[in-house]
Structures are given as C-alpha cells and as structure tokens.
Amino acid sequence: MNSYPLSRFSSLESLQELYLDGTCLTNLPRYTFLSNKRLTRLSLNDNQLTQAALSAIALDLGPSLSFVDLSNNSIESLRIPGNNKIKANNTELDLSGNSLRSISKLDLVGYEETTALTLHLNSNNISVIARDSFSKMKSLHLLDLSKNPLCRRLHAGKDGAGCPALSNLTEGLGMAGTQLTNLSLSKIRWKADRLDLRMMNMLGRTGLEVLIIQGNSIGGVGEGALGNMTKLQTLDMANCNIKEFSPLAFSKRNRLRNFNLKGNKIQNLSVLDLLPKLKHLEFLDISGNGLGIQKPYFAIKKCTSLQILNLSKNRLPPKIMFHDLSSLKTLHLNSVVDRKGGFNLIDLTLKNMTSLVNLTFEFNNAYLKCDLKNASIFSAVPSLNTLSLANNSLGQTNPAILKKMFKNLGQIWKLRLSGNGLVELPLGMFDDLVQMTDLHLQVNQITTLPAGIFNKCKKLAHVNVENNKIISISEGVLWAILPTSGGSLRQLDLSGNKWTCDCDIRWFVHWLRNTRVLLSKGKQEHCNLPSDLRQLKLVDFCPAWIECDNHLLHLTAGLTSSVVAITLTSYLIFIFRWDIKYAWVIRKTRRNARLRNGYVEIPDERYAAFVSYCSKNTKWIKDELLKNVEESDDMGAPLRLCIYERDFICGNPIVDNIEEYMNQTTRVVFVVTGDSLQSRLCDHEFKVAQNKLFEKRITSIIFILHEDVDKKTIPDNMQTMMRHTTCLCWPENGTMRQKTVFWKKIRLALLR
Template sequence: PSFPLLASLLLLVPGASAYGFRNCIQSMVDPRSFRCIQRFLSDVASAVDDLPASPTVPAASSRHLPQLRKLGLAYNRLEMIEDGAFENLGALVTLNLSYNRLTNLSEGALHGLSNLTHLFLQHNPLSTMHPSALQPLGHLHTLDLFSSRLASFDEVACRLQSLLRLRVLNLCHSNLSSLSSCCLLPPSLSTLHLCNNSLQAVDSGPQLLRHVRRLDLAYNNISNVTSFAGTQLQKLRYLLLKGNPLDVFDLLNVSRLPPSSLDYSGLRLGREGVSRLCQHLGNGTVRRLLLQSNGIQELEGKPFSACPPVRALDLSWNKLRSLRCADWLLGEEQHGALQSPPPPRLRTLHLNINTIAYLHKHALKGLRALTELRLDNNLLTDLYRPSFADLRSLVTLNLRNNRISVLFPCVFSSLSRLQILDLGGNNIRRLGSQSLCGLHSLTKLYLDGNHIKEISSDEFRPVQATLQVLDLGGNSLEYITKRQHKPPPFRYLHRLYDLKLPGQRPYGMKIIPPQFFRGLSALRELFLAENKLLSISPDAFDDLRQLQYLSLADSSNGMQDLPPGIFKSLVCLQRLNLENVGLHSLTLEVFGNLGNLTSLLLAKNQLQTFNASVARALGALRYLDLRKCPLSCTCENLACQGWLPRAGQPLGYVYSFDTHVCFLDAGLYLFSATAPVLLLLTLLPLLHHRAYWRLKYHFYILRSWANEHWRRQDGESFQYDAFVSYNSADEGWVLEQLGPGLESSQGSFRLCLHHRDFEVGKSIVDNIVDSIYHSRKTICVISRSYLQSEWCSLEIQLASYRLFEELKDVLVMVFLEAIPERELSAYHRMRKVMLRKTYISWPPEPAAQPLFWSKLRKALRGRCAEEDEELHPLDGGDEPLLESVSQL
C-alpha cells in the first residue's frame, strides 16, 4: 500500500473559519494549519485543491499558494522533483521531503524557495546533487541529510558554499569514511552532526572545522587521536565521542581541546576513570559534566574529590545501586575552612535511569545550593526526611518511576523552596494529612500512575496556598454512588488552575458525585477523559466558573446524553472535548449557555443530526469536529447546511445534499408503501401466537402420512399392542398400575413406554410417530397435567390422524380424574375425538377397578379394521359427561 501524504499547511490568514475539507483536517489550536496525515494521497495537489478560492486563501495546486509557509511531503514514494516544482512558493519556510525515494536533486528542483529556512531530506537514497541545486536557498538555516548516499564529504561541502546563513548540518548515517575536502564549510555553520559513519580520523585539515561549536562524532571508528592535534577547534564548545574506540585521556594530552567541552558519556570511564578525569579538568569551575552510560556502579572513596567545582553533574544511564554519602560530590577544599569566598557549588544533579534502591539518610548532605535533583527511573522504595534536610534551595525534585509506596509524614518538610515535585509512576496507595507538609512553595504536583484509591481535602491542605497544577491521572479513584459522605477533596485548592483525572483504573471513576469540584474557583483546565462514566451530577461543574478547557473524551459507558444544565455555570469555557461519550442528540438545555465556546469536538458519537438551535447558540464557535458521526443527508440537517460557511466548491455530503427532496409532498406515497408492510408485520406475530402449534401439528401430520404411505407399501406389522401417551406427572400411575395391569400374565399385552422403548439419539418427534404407527392402539392417559402439555397434545393429535383419516379404531382414552365441562371446553382439539370415541375412567374405589381392567383389555383386543360407518362407542363409559362434552 502507498504511504500516506503528510502535508501541513500554515496559511497567513487571520481569523479563518473552520469547516471540513475532503483530505485535510484543520488544526484546533492553530486554524491556519492543516493536517493531511494518513489520507492516502498521491500528490500535493489533491491535498489542497479543495481549499476555498478567495483572495486570502487561494485554491488549486501548490503553485497557487504563494502564502504557504509549511509543506510536509514525508512518507511518500516521490522518486524525483521536477524543475520548478516549487515555483511561486516564495513564503515557504519549512519543506519536509523525508522518507521518500529521491535519488537526485536537479539544478531547478528547489527553484523559487528563496525564503526556505528548514529543509529535511533524511532517509532518502540521495546519491547525486547538482552543484547549483542548493544555490536558491540563501536563507537556509537547517539542512538534514541523515541517511543519504552522497559519494563524499567533499561533494557536500562544495554544494554548501552559497548557504551563508546555514547553522545546522546533519550528515549522520551517510557512509562517510573521510572528512577531507577542498572546499571549506560556511562560516555560519555552528552545529555539525557526523554520527554513525565510518570515520577513522578527523582528517579534515586545519581550517575546515574552525567555526564549528557543536560537533557530533558518536559511533564512528575513530581511534587515531593525533588527528585532532592538527585541526583548529578553538571555537568548539561541545564534542560527543560516544561509541568510538579511543582513549579520551590520550586525546586530552595530544590536543588543545578544553576538557570541559567534551561530553564524556559512553566512554566507559568507570570509577577510576572519573578520578583521572578530575585531574584534567583543572581548577576552574566546570559548568556541566556529562558522565552518562559509563558503567559506574559505586562512588565510594570520593572519586570526585580532585574535581573542581561543578555546576551540573549528569550520572544517568549508569549502574549505581545506592547513595550513601555526599562526600563523593564535595572536594576536600570545600570541607575545610576557606580564606576566600567559596566557589560556585553544585546546582544540578542527574542520577536518573540507574538501579539505585537505597538512598542513605546523609547521601545528599551538604548540597545546599542544589536546585534540581533527578532520581527518576530507579528502584527506590523508601524516602526519609533526613535525606533532604540540606536541600533547602531545591526547586525541582523528580522521583518518577520508582517503587515508592509510602510517603512518611513531613518527609519533604525541609524543601520550603520546592516548586515541582514529580512522584508519578510509583506504588503510592494513599496520602496522609502530613505527607506534603513543609512544601510552602509547591506549584506543580504529579501523582499520576500510582494506586491512590481515595483523596481527601486534608491531604492537600499544606499546599493549598500555592498549588497550581495537580495530576492524579491513572490512579484507582472510583465512585459508585452519588452520595458524598466526605467533604469535597479539592475545597482548599483555590489557586489550582490545572487538574488531571483521566484514565482511573481499572474501569474509571464511573460516577462524579455532586459538588466534587467544589472550591476550585480558579480552575482553567480539567481532564476527565477515559473514565467510562455512568453518571455525572448536574451540579458537578457549578463552581468552575473560570474553566476554559474541559475534556470528557472516551467516557462512553452507557451514559449516553448529558444531563440538562450540566454546563450552565461554564460561561468562560472555550474548548470542550466530548469525543466518544455516547451522545445521541444536542440540546439547548445542555449546550445553550456556552456562548464563548470556540472549539467543540464531537467525533465518534451517535449524532445523526446537528441541532440548528444549538448551532445558533454557539455564536463564538470556530472549530467543530464531527468525524465518524453517522450524520445523515436528511431534511433535519437542512438548517445546519445553511449554518456551514459557504465556499466556491462543495464541502462534502452535508453541504451538497439535494434540498429539493425536503419540499416534495411525498406523504401519501410513503404511507401507501409502508402501511401494508406495517400491517403484515403486525399480523405475523399474531398469527404466530395463535396458530403456531396448529401449523406445527399439520407439518408433523404430513410427515406421518408420508411415513404411513411407505409402511403400506412394505406391509403392515405391529411391534407393540399399545403406545401409552401420558404426562410425566402421571408416570407413577402408569408404572405402578397400568404397566403391571396390562403386561402381567393375565393381560399379556406389550406396551410402548417413553422411558423404556424410545430409541436413544433419535428425534423425539420421530420416536413418537414411529411408536404410534408401530402400535395397534394408542392409550391416552388424560389428566389436568396431560391437557396442559404441548407434547401430549401433539401425541393425541397424531393418534387422531389414524382415527379420522384412516378410519382405524386405534385410540383409547383413560381419564385419571373427573374434569368438569368448563375445563374441558378450552381444549377444543379433543372435541372431535370425544364425539367419535367414548372413554374409560379410573375408579378410585378398589371394588370398581376389576371392571376398569376388563373394559380396557376389551378395548385393546378389539379389531382394527376399516369401517364404512361411524365407530361404535365402548360400553360402560361415563355417558353424562360425554353428552355434556358433545354439546360443546
């Protein structure tokens, strides 16, 4: 698949209105900037041809955009740039052509870019460049040729002769093996990146690098340090040599490089190397000493004792496991009495990204001038108050991504000047009322990514007078009831202007209780995204009258529409993010009071229409995002269409909607087409409810007829004397009375019973049909439970088919209990059977039971033959009940 076109358009058009483009998305922060990322565009013209044609924002291709300031064409498949491709782009400042397939820059490829300042060509197989290709770029400041395939450094240097304002050149990863060149670099060039090449020496000659201030030679193959001796580097202020097989102390001995200008990161100095390095640093103050990635595991024995005063020390990316005493930072002359004023002391200390698990109580003793301390990304579990006792000047303390679980009372009480405290990414589960005591200047507190389950107002009382930013995102705050049993947690933070509460784990806050944000009278920004809210109290935001930004994005968890009046107090709100919150409609009760709202994000909601009255109420709105909303081209959106800004070309499916259909009198046609369908849909459930079993019975009867037809062809044979149809509630009588009474030596009948004779694995309906047709008779044991059973009704219906259709006397009805006429009248399926057949009743008196067995055996022995006339009823039936039933 083709790579997407990345085009960012910065237009000098103040106050541009916001509306949708086919291939670009207008930036909410800067309405003059457009993003065309991941639009699968093939050329720049398709990215900008739908811009409105006006005197201030010209449309069509790039040559018609003389005010274009920024153009990004990265991640495409451009193989060449034709001459004059960027003509008339005289205002262009930044051009990004990275990650393409450019192999050549012709003479006129960059013609017309007279004001270009930044040119990015990294990750192109660029192998040739015309000598005059860069000549039009007289104002170029930055040239990035990372991962190019130019033949030599000399070719590049000679192409740069006309770039008198060039300051930054990146030639990293370009397969350069030598720096020899007959052309000098521009005097303005101050930063040169030559990392990840194949250089073995600095063979550039004495004059080539004389103006360079920052030189990056990391990850080459430089081992010959004598080559630095013949090179003029008197203006060099920073040199990075990481990843080269050289001895830095030999380099300091043979060259004139100032030791303080080197970045000693990645040179594998070790603890002993630090001591040797201090001897080379001299007596002057070192502004910054960088010792990253040197494999330093411990600092016992005062390795910095011989060092001059250091203002900033970076020991990150090492293997330090513990800090025990500050002596390793203080030289001996700083311990004794001094006759002259003490030199500048350590201000910045970076110990991040080590494996420090233990911080000794006196590890930082004496660092009274320290203003910034980084201990993030270590393994610290406990913090003690004496550890910070001497850090009275500390302004920034970073303890992020450790394993701190408890903040002991007043552990930071000595840090009265601390302004920024970062405790994010730890294992803190709760804050005590004294955890933040003594932090009288704290303005920013980061507690995100912990496991805090509950917050209270007393916890933040020590910092109530100064705290301005509070980050509690990614914790475990959860509210499952709207009742607030404790005072609002932020009621003392009257100066807080930024509050972050997104992504509470594991399933979000769920509910925002009433008055939860009470006291935040100065709050400007509130983040509540990714909280899967089920409910928000209508008065939740009543105290936030100064709020300017609110995010509830990705909080859809069944909440659907917002409660009326929820934003009634947010008269200063300017930006509102409601992306993916489950909205189904926009109402004035919710949005009617947001008269100052300038940007509204409603993407990924269930909106089908945009309320025109809401659109009119949002008079200051300049940016509206309705992406991935199922907006429909219906007449309900007609008013919204007129509200959209008009342009010379159609603005998408809503703008180009044919409005003539809204004025057609099509009601009659719609009624005629839909009424029959609705009537049919109404009758089908009724028919299903009333005649479902009847239809099902006829289907099974049809199957029975087909099976009987084949049986007639094969010859009639019976496996049983009678199939017994009964309900499970009467199973006891069948097994205890009927079975023994008929299958005994006196009866000598073979019965077919469900539990005994049905074939395993066969459909129950097929078992019933086969049992009826393999039996000479069918005995129906009738009771109230039998009449209410659908399966029993099916069995008697199938048996009655043989009675009426085949005129075979196959049905014997046995009543176990007396059933009144009013109950029998509801079971009309038996009426036709009882009109043709009498029945036998089971007498509860033992004296009458022999007569019952005699009648039943007689009925079972009766011949099963076709008759021309009506079958004669059995003698001995209950005639009064039969007569009453026959009258139904």
C-alpha cells in the same frame, strides 16, 4: 564525497553557521576551515568522520566557535591527534552516537584550555573511565554520559562500588573541583542496593546543579546521601527501582527545585515527609510508585513554593485534601483511587489554591453525589483554566448536580469530559464557561445535544464529540459558536457517531456541505441508519421533498388560508361594493368624458338628469343634491342637473318647460315625499316621464325616497315603476359613511 577541496570555503570569511549533515564525509583535511575564523556553529552529524576530524577543527577554527556537532560518525576516541587543542572560549561538542569505548586523561588534554566546555558523549560504548581522566577539567560545564554501559563489566556491590568507571568519574570530578553544573548518567546499567554516599559527596564538591540518573537500579536512598549536594536544583531519579527514600536524605541547606521520582517502587508515605524540608521545591513528580497509604485521608498542606505536583498512578485514601498550596499551578491526580469502588468528588478538597490553573483527575471512576448547594466543588480554584475529568463516571451524576458542577469557572479554557458515560448534557451546563476554547466530550453515550447548549460559549474553537451515539445535530446547537454568527468554532470532531439519515438531519447535511470549519474526517461521515444507506456519505444524503414534508397539513393550511382569504375578500367587496363600482365608473368616465361649459358632456344630452321635486324640498335640493352632484370633483368636472327654479325659461308655460327640458336628457330623478305625492305638478312630471319611457326617449328613472312614505299613498303605476328602476332612500339620520355611499349610488345611476 570523501573530502572538500581547500577552495570550497576559503572565500566565505564571514560565514557563521555551516551544516554538512548526512553528506557521507570521511575526512576533513587540514586548512579546510582556515579562512572561516568567524564560524560559530558547525554541524557534521551523520557522516563517516574519524578522529582526524578533531584535529582539523582544533587547528583551523578560531575562538568564536561555540558548537560542533560530530554525532553519529565513526570517532573512536576523544583524543585530538598531534597534541592539538581547541582554542574556543565556550565550546559545546556533541560526540553522541560514535564508537567511543574509554576515557583517559590524555584523551582530554586537547580540551583543557577552554573556559567552558559542554560534552555530549551519550549513546556510545564507553565502559572504562580512568581515575584521573577529569582531574584537570576545571572548565567542564556539562557532561552527558547517558546510555553508555559504564557499569557493565562488574556487578554492583552493596553501595555501588562495583562500578569502577562510575567511581573513577565521580572521584575525578570531585578532586578536580570542576565547574560542572549538569551531569547526566541515565541508563548506564548502574545497579546498587543504595545510593553511594561517597560518590555523592565527591559530586557535591563540583557545585552540581542538575543530576540525571534515571533508568538505573538503585534500591534506596539513605540518610544524608544527598546532604553534601547543597547547590543541587534538579534531581531526576525516575525509573530507578527505588523502594525506600529517607526523609533525611537532603540537608537543611538544600536548594532543590525540581525532583523527579516517577516510576519507582516507593510504597510508603515517608517520601512525602520530605516536603517540609524542601523549602525551594517547585516541581515534584512521584507518579507511578504505587504508594499505598493506609490512613483514612491524605493531605498535603502549606507547601508554599510548590508549583507542579504529580501524584498519578498511586493509591490514595478515599478522602484527599490539599490546603494552602498558594503557588501550586498544576496538579495531576490520575489513577489515584480504587476504580472498583468509585470516588465521590465531594471528597476531593481544594482550599486556598488561588494559583491552580491546571487540574487533571482522570481514570478514577469519579462521580459527584451531594446536595445541590454543595455542587460547585471547584469554587476554591477560581483561576483554573484547564480541567480534565476524562475517563470517570460522571454519567452517574444527577443532571441538576452536573449543571451546577461547573459554576464559577469563568476562566476555563480547556475542559475534558471524555469517557464518562454521559448520556445527556443538561441545558445551561456550560453557561459559566464563557472563556472556554476547547471541549472534549468524546467516547460517551450522548444521543443528542440540546439546542442552546453552547449559547454562552462564544470563544469555543474546538469541540470533540467523537464516538458517541449522536443521530443528528440541529441548527440551534451550533448556531451561537459558528463564525457566521459571531462565534469562534474552527474544528469539530464528529466521527464514530450513529447518524440517522432522515428528514431531521437535513439542516446538518446542508451545513456539512458548505462549512469551512475543520472536520475530523473531512466530509467522509456516513449514515448509520437506515441500514440500506450505510454506504452513503452524509453530504450525499438528499431526500425527496415529498418524503419529508407533511403535505396534508400544508394542503389543509393552504386551503384554509384560501377560504379565509376569499371570504374576507368577498366580505370587503360587499362592504365596499359601491365604492369599487363607483371608482370603476369614475375611471371610465375620466377616460371618455369631454367637458362643455365646465360640466361633463354626455353625448346628445344637455343635462345628466331632470329633477322632479316639490317646492317644499328646495332647500334639500340646493344644499344636498346640487352640492354633492354638481359640485363634486371626483371626476375632475361635475354633472349638470336640470331643476325648474334655476333652468326653466321665465314666461313660458310650465307645461311647455317640462316638456322641453325633459327632452334634453334621458334620465329623470323623482324626489318622493308626502308633499310631492300630493302635488299636481309632480304628478304631471311623472306622467310625462312615463310616456317618454314608453317612447324610449328616457332610459333611466331614479326614485329618491326623501322621507318615510306610506306605501298606500304611492300610486300603483309609480309602485310598478319603482320595482324596475333605481330606488334609493335618503339616510336622513345616517352616518357619514352611509351618506357618502348614497351619493355614490346617485352618481353611478346618472353615469350609466
């Protein structure tokens, strides 16, 4: 589209922000934004607008406008056509990526009435700046001229005076006494043997707080070069090819807080002599300078304001000490020693650094060799929450030392141990790291993770074990940190390991199929061994059950258990055989029996049995036999016995009573004692019972041996009958259990 009609925005009087990026605009006619007096932010980047757009913005928009983005258009000059001026009080104008070539005093007339102006002119083609261009720009707050070829026309001289555009800029800013606080001159092709003292003095008049000149070529910074810049708080001189930096470059009144000397060529220790003079310094980066310190030790002490220090990519001595840096929070010491000889971490001394929270010591071929009592080398930094020891040689450390190395680090959140050649992780190594959330163990030689290694790390959310030689992970490794067990694990990186698809990996495969934990390659891990399964994904590995279980062992265990169970059952059945048999008969009797006069009725029988005994045993008959047979309630109703003292009819001959009452039952119980064997009445009862047995009117005869009887005194015919009928011995002195079994046998014999 070429332009917007007047009516496009006229009704949007309350509009505050408008973004028309990448809409192919080529023109902004006057009155386009006349009704948008409340507009504070206007973005028109990546269009094809020309210088005329500046006029429309200056004429139409009110003092509330604070930001205008005209970057990446086709504007060739800063000059606002028609001598128009921007009326906004506090304006930020972004003209980066246009076609600006020069800056003159007339170009900036339209910006003089703003109370605070920010100009982004980076990435243009500016190579000419008139001497008086900024003479009236007192309201200029920030100026960004980075990535412009300001110094391409002439080669630099000894002090940089060969760059007229830069000289004119600094002189104009200094003479105008601007409010400039931020100046960026990075990558402007500035080449000088030394930092120009006059230019820095002129900039010192502006009250400059931030100066960025990185990416140029400045051979050195001499004495007093920055002495007039007493308000400077941030100085970025990274990648400026600086070889010398005088310790007297700053005045004692300096307020410098942030100092970046990264990627220069300062090889002597003089730059560190600056530290005592920079009493407000909070950030210092001198990494990548190739410092070559010849002393046997290196020490930085008592810099109480320093919070961030980066000494990476230098060459420090084999003993490194940091003392009393009470405010230091971040320390970077990557690639600071000769990797060929290695570095013993016992030679890294950290004392009274209670604020240190971030320590990186990477690419130093470091290991720990010391006595076990001195292994807790980080005990002086109790607040440490990020520790990176990646790409060292901790694999050479004794496992017992390695286990104690991380003691007293209960505040650690993130631990990086990747690239250390670790083969094993001693159990208990991470037990003190109860706050740890991130653990990086990738690119080591670990073959297995011991069960319980993460038991104390309940907050562990991310574990990276990529590119090791792990063949399997058991349930005991991850159990404590899984969400299902109260853990916090959310991401597990596993790729590049040597998974062996055998029976030992079955639990891990099952877990992979069902887990919701984020995996580095999803569920695409493949088997490594055996070789014929290398194209198979772990989640698809499902071995046959017969391949994985020890069936001979299981079968042996099963058979043994069966034999033991059968033997035990048989033994119990034998011990309790009468109880079992009695219970079965009782249950059967309960189901089929009927009651008559309160006793169990046996079909065609009045009595359950006829009892033959000697009168001398009457007491036992009444106290034991009747009580346990007739008065027992096991069946719900007792069995009735026939005894002559109670049941015979008085007046009838005894012989007739015996005949009559024995006919009313099919069972006879003989209580055998020495006296009964001598009794004529008992002998008569036996003979009657014997005759009725032959006549099949009696079906069962039960002998109770009430006492020990000499076998010779027992008649032969009775002995013969005893061998073919039930014969029980009364346990006179037996246990309660023996007597209970005896009565159950009697009742069973009576119920058959």
